[in-house]
Amino acid sequence: MVANQSSINWSNINRILLFIILMIGRGDAQLHDQNWVIGRGEPYKNPIPGASGEGIMQFYFGPELNILLDSTIDNSCYTSFTCACISDKDGRLVAYTDGHNIFDNRHGIMLGGDTINPGNFWAGTVGDGYPLSDGAIFLPIPGKKSKYILLHKRIEFGKVEGRLPQFKCDRLYFSSFHYDDHLERYVVSEKNKVLIEGEIAENEFAVAKHANGEDYWVVARRIGRPSYYFILVDSSGAHLHHEQQVGTAFIFGDLNGNMIFNREENMMARVIPEEGVELMEFDRCKGLFYNPSIQVFPDTFLINGNVAFSPSGRYLYVNSILHIYQYDISQRFNRRYKPILVGSWDSVLIEDTYSTLFFVARLALDDKIYYTVFGTNGYYMHTMHRPDEYGKACDFRNHDFRLPNYMNGGLPFFPNFRNERLTVSECDSLSQTSSIAGGHYYYNTLCRDQIRLSSSDPDKQYQLELRLYNMEGKLCYHRDFTLQEEINFNLAGVLPGIYILQLFEGGQLKNMDKIVVSY
Numbered sequence: 001m002v003a004n005q006s007s008i009n010w011s012n013i014n015r016i017l018l019f020i021i022l023m024i025g026r027g028d029a030q031l032h033d034q035n036w037v038i039g040r041g042e043p044y045k046n047p048i049p050g051a052s053g054e055g056i057m058q059f060y061f062g063p064e065l066n067i068l069l070d071s072t073i074d075n076s077c078y079t080s081f082t083c084a085c086i087s088d089k090d091g092r093l094v095a096y097t098d099g100h101n102i103f104d105n106r107h108g109i110m111l112g113g114d115t116i117n118p119g120n121f122w123a124g125t126v127g128d129g130y131p132l133s134d135g136a137i138f139l140p141i142p143g144k145k146s147k148y149i150l151l152h153k154r155i156e157f158g159k160v161e162g163r164l165p166q167f168k169c170d171r172l173y174f175s176s177f178h179y180d181d182h183l184e185r186y187v188v189s190e191k192n193k194v195l196i197e198g199e200i201a202e203n204e205f206a207v208a209k210h211a212n213g214e215d216y217w218v219v220a221r222r223i224g225r226p227s228y229y230f231i232l233v234d235s236s237g238a239h240l241h242h243e244q245q246v247g248t249a250f251i252f253g254d255l256n257g258n259m260i261f262n263r264e265e266n267m268m269a270r271v272i273p274e275e276g277v278e279l280m281e282f283d284r285c286k287g288l289f290y291n292p293s294i295q296v297f298p299d300t301f302l303i304n305g306n307v308a309f310s311p312s313g314r315y316l317y318v319n320s321i322l323h324i325y326q327y328d329i330s331q332r333f334n335r336r337y338k339p340i341l342v343g344s345w346d347s348v349l350i351e352d353t354y355s356t357l358f359f360v361a362r363l364a365l366d367d368k369i370y371y372t373v374f375g376t377n378g379y380y381m382h383t384m385h386r387p388d389e390y391g392k393a394c395d396f397r398n399h400d401f402r403l404p405n406y407m408n409g410g411l412p413f414f415p416n417f418r419n420e421r422l423t424v425s426e427c428d429s430l431s432q433t434s435s436i437a438g439g440h441y442y443y444n445t446l447c448r449d450q451i452r453l454s455s456s457d458p459d460k461q462y463q464l465e466l467r468l469y470n471m472e473g474k475l476c477y478h479r480d481f482t483l484q485e486e487i488n489f490n491l492a493g494v495l496p497g498i499y500i501l502q503l504f505e506g507g508q509l510k511n512m513d514k515i516v517v518s519y
Contacts, residue, residue, distance in 0.1 A: 032140060033365060033414035034091030035060055038083060038407045040098075041075035041107070055405040056107065058093065061365040069404045073107045076100070080129020083410030086138035086148055094148060095138065095177070095186060096412075099130025102150060102175065104186045112188030116175055117154040121167065129408055131155060132169065133203045133360070134258055137413070142214040143235040146179035147189075151218055151231065151238060153200060160199055160223055162252035172196040172220055172229075174238045195231060195240055199223040203258050207414070208265040210234075211284035213421030217241075219259070219268070224252035230287045246516055247292040251275050256304045262313035263363075263416050267329070269316050271305040273297055277318050279332050283514065284422060290498050290516040293332040298339070299323055308361040308369050310387035315394075317387065321345070321357040321374045324384075324396060343384070343396035356380050356399055362411040363387070372409050379403045451489045451501070451515075460484070465504040468515075470497060491517055 036059035056077060058068040082099030093105050095113075100122060102113030115122065117130070125131060136152040154171040175191040201221040208217045210232070218231040218238070226249040232241040251274045259270035265284055271277050276297050280289040297305060299320035308317050316327040324343035331337040348356045350373070357374035364370055371382035383400035386393060455462065461484045468477035468491075477494055481487060494517050503511040 030089050030417040031091035032087050032089060032138075032417045033061075033412075034087045035085060035093045036362075036364075036412050037085040037093070037096040038079050038411065039405050040078040040080075040408070041073055057403060057405055057407065059364075065364075065366060067404060070107070075103060075107055075109070076127055077103050077107075078127065078129050078408070079410055080131075080408040081133040081410045082130040082135035082152075084136035084138050084150070084152075084412045086140070088146070089140070095150075097136050097138075097150060097152070099132060099135050099152065100126050102177065102188065106185065110177060110186050110188055111180075111183070112191060113175075113177065116150070116152055116192060117171075117173065118192060119154060119156045121155045121157070129410075133256075133410065134205045134413065135169075135202075137205065137207050137218060139207065139216050139218075139233050139415075141176065141235065141237065142216070142233070144178075147176065148178070149174055149176045149233060149238055151195070151233075153202070153205065153220070155202065160252060162224060165253075165255065168223065169200040169202045170197065172200055172231075176237065195238060196220065196229055200229075202255055204270060206259045206261055206268060208261045208268075208282065208284060209415045209417070209419040210287075211422040213419070216415055217284070217287045221249065221259070225249060228289065232287070241287060244288055244516075246289045247278055247280060248294050249275060249278070258306050258360075260307055260309065260413065261415070262309040263311060263419075264313055265416055265419055267309075267313065269307045269309065271297060271307045271318055273300050273302060273305045273320065276300075277307070277316070277327060279316070279329070284419075286514060288514065288516065290514075295327065295332060295337065295339075298325060298341075304359060304374060306359065306361050308363050308387075310369075310394075311363065311367045312388050314388060315390075317342070317361060317369060317384065317394075319343075319358045319361055319371065321359070324358065324361075324371075326391065326394060340391050342392055342394050343382075343398070346398045348380075348399055350379065354378070356382075358382065359409045360411045362413060370411065372407065372411055374409065378408065379406050450491060452486065453483055453489070454486045455483050462505060467502045467504070468494065469500045469502070 039057045040054050041056055056073045060066040060068055077098045079098045085096035086094045088094050096103050099117055102110045104110040132153055132155045138150050141147040141149050151174050153169045155167055156170050158168045160168045172195045173192045174195055177186050177188045180187045199222060201223050204221040206219045210216055216233040220229045226247040227245045229243050230241045232239050251272050257272035259268055261268050266282055268280050268282050277295045280292040282289055302320040304321050306319050314329060318325050322345050323341055325339035326342045327339045345357050359372045359374035361369050361371050369384040369387050373380055379402055380399035381401055383397050385395040461482055464481055464483050466479045470476050496517050499515050501513050501515050
């Protein structure tokens with residue numbers, strides 16, 4: 001059931017919050033994903049009688065979905081492709097962004113929150129949608145009260161070899177903000193601080209809770225390469241932690257697709273129509289993907305692909321603009337497996353002009369998957385009511401309900417804030433700012449069939465020993481070597497799989513880790 005309101009009734013919301021907190025049975029509710037903010041400010045009335053206009057809509061996931069519409073909001077926000085927001089741990093809206101500015105819970109530009117992602121694309125699109133899908137992620141800063149961080153991608157003009165578009169995502173920034181008790185409002189502390197500079201895949205951006213139950217892994221990918229950046233967000237902020245090469249990504253024209261974690265956050269799924277549907281298991285402790293699989297996407301010729309897991313993670317739903325397919329995760333290594341078609345566009349148009357084709361899918365707190373309309377001027381939402389059911393029993397419904405105002409495609413995404421610490425282990429203190437360290441040297445296991453070992457003190461030589469054991473405990477690779485500045489090991493003779501890496505110096509074990517070898 002969907003309830004619409006013309007104004008926000010905070011007394012009702014507080015009662016709903018109390019209900020949810022009691023239902024969850026936890027003192028620390030962690031409802032940072034309670035709200036979705038979509039639409040655009042500067043509302044106007046559509047000249048077509050009975051048609052929708054535009055305006056900021058707040059999806060509030062309580063005992064039932066309430067869509068809150070405050071007709072007094074008048075700001076420059078336009079949550080198009082880039083659409084992100086954050087609530088406090090009790091579910092009260094804190095902030096949102098459209099990729100141009102950061103807006104606060106007063107629905108104005110946050111103090112200091114103007115002009116994120118500065119550049120030519122910013123200047124050319126301000127007031128309209130920032131043309132970068134899944135371009136921003138808000139997170140609470142672990143261990144810090146009323147402090148938050150926004151990781152956001154910038155798009156700018158520039159040539160990428162092998163791609164037709166003359167633009168690219170060239171920077172990943174972070175900006176942080178906090179609640180100022182004196183000013184009684186949220187204030188930006190840092191803005192547009194560069195985390196990564198290079199060729200970053202536009203759409204593929206994902207986040208998962210760290211195995212220590214406090215920190216977060218944020219993952220971005222290189223353009224056209226099976227290479228992933230892992231950013232660790234901990235109590236000190238955001239840091240580039242390491243990079244991993246794994247999987248099969250190869251398309252440089254990777255403008256349409258996404259990646260997302262399941263709720264347990266032990267598996268990641270991604271789709272690029274021309275490449276297919278890829279699944280990889282995820283180590284929440286180490287921040288590593290392993291055991292990748294690839295399956296065919298039936299709508300390779302279509303321009304858009306999007307993935308969303310069912311609540312249990314048993315099924316993955318992959319949509320193009322025309323169709324929605326259900327993939328059984330247990331069949332991901334079956335080469336003969338074919339996904340089930342569970343939904344198709346029914347040719348309905350908006351105002352006899354705009355299509356209701358499928359675009360972005362998101363699993364929400366109410367265990368339903370919501371699908372937006374591809375393109376502009378969408379005021380319908382498609383819904384899958386029982387995504388954990390097999391085949392057509394998943395109950396997908398075209399244009400399930402009408403929105404009070406137009407929106408333009410994007411939906412926010414979040415980690416599972418309610419995932420707790422897995423075990424008491426070394427995961428409790430993994431705040432490293434470089435690749436995996438072992439004293440005065442560090443190694444990067446992230447080159448498919450290679451290991452690169454580097455020294456932090458290139459003026460000295462170190463006598464080291466490297467061993468690789470398979471998961472059965474058999475020694476599969478061994479090297480004694482001298483390290484001065486950097487050395488690469490070719491693992492071409494090692495079969496693909498998961499291995500335990502041990503690094504010795506002077507006969508003493510200095511570091512042990514799990515790595516993945518893939519081709």
